[in-house]
Amino acid sequence: DAGVIQSPRHEVTEMGQEVTLRCKPISGHDYLFWYRQTMMRGLELLIYFNNNVPIDDSGMPEDRFSAKMPNASFSTLKIQPSEPRDSAVYFCASSWGSSNQPQHFGDGTRLSIL
Amino acid sequence: DQQVKQNSPSLSVQEGRISILNCDYTNSMFDYFLWYKKYPAEGPTFLISISSIKDKNEDGRFTVFLNKSAKHLSLHIVPSQPGDSAVYFCAASDKTTGGTSYGKLTFGQGTILTVHP
Numbered sequence: 001d002a003g004v005i006q007s008p009r010h011e012v013t014e015m016g017q018e019v020t021l022r023c024k025p026i027s028g029h030d031y032l033f034w035y036r037q038t039m040m041r042g043l044e045l046l047i048y049f050n051n052n053v054p055i056d057d058s059g060m061p062e063d064r065f066s067a068k069m070p071n072a073s074f075s076t077l078k079i080q081p082s083e084p085r086d087s088a089v090y091f092c093a094s095s096w097g098s099s100n101q102p103q104h105f106g107d108g109t110r111l112s113i114l
Numbered sequence: 115d116q117q118v119k120q121n122s123p124s125l126s127v128q129e130g131r132i133s134i135l136n137c138d139y140t141n142s143m144f145d146y147f148l149w150y151k152k153y154p155a156e157g158p159t160f161l162i163s164i165s166s167i168k169d170k171n172e173d174g175r176f177t178v179f180l181n182k183s184a185k186h187l188s189l190h191i192v193p194s195q196p197g198d199s200a201v202y203f204c205a206a207s208d209k210t211t212g213g214t215s216y217g218k219l220t221f222g223q224g225t226i227l228t229v230h231p
Contacts, residue, residue, distance in 0.1 A: 004157070013183075033158070033219075041220055042222070042223045042224065043158070043203065043221040043224075044221075045218055045219065048218065056193035060142065080116045091158070092158050093157070102148060102163060103160070103219060104160065105150075105157030106157050107155065107156050107157045108155075108156075108157055
């Protein structure tokens with residue numbers, strides 16, 4: 001079975017540019033999560049969806065960040081405009097069910113903003 | 115405010131010996147705990163979990179112990195193998211978060227485990 005698929009794996013762009021990260025969850029999973037990993041803050045949850053609906057976006061750092069899930073098999077995390085402090089590894093994860101099911105992670109997108 | 119703490123940034127163990135990774139938490143509402151393993155350039159991989167109604171869960175070489183009164187959990191790997199060398203993250207979930215039946219995962223900072231041949 002295919003796992004969580006993220007694209008691109010690496011992104012290098014200049015400050016001020018729009019960045020779009022993509023995620024395809026595992027088929028049948030009804031929860032989708034976006035995380036960011038940095039040296040300073042570790043792995044932190046940005047936002048999560050249930051059945052394509054955003055449930056909690058309290059971890060989204062600021063209005064420059066937005067996330068969508070137009071259907072059950074696709075989600076995007078967008079940063080506009082990007083800043084150097086957004087440089088991090090961004091992970092997408094998905095899970096099934098409403099209680100205590102482990103999340104399955106993609107391999108992440110390493111984002112560098114110059 | 116770090117609710118899940120892994121106080122040891124790294125651990126070095128000889129092959130065949132026991133590895134013990136520790137994790138402390140502060141939020142008494144956490145009721146489900148997980149360990150993830152992460153290799154470089156890959157996403158975290160689920161390893162083992164434990165519910166707060168238990169104090170021990172085993173899966174092969176991996177055992178997780180939970181001490182609710184001390185708000186402490188540990189992961190034991192016996193015997194340790196070089197392939198176990200990775201970063202290990204402890205995570206905790208609170209089912210009551212936001213009123214939903216699913217809790218958000220709060221991760222510790224991770225412990226780098228190195229198993230020497």
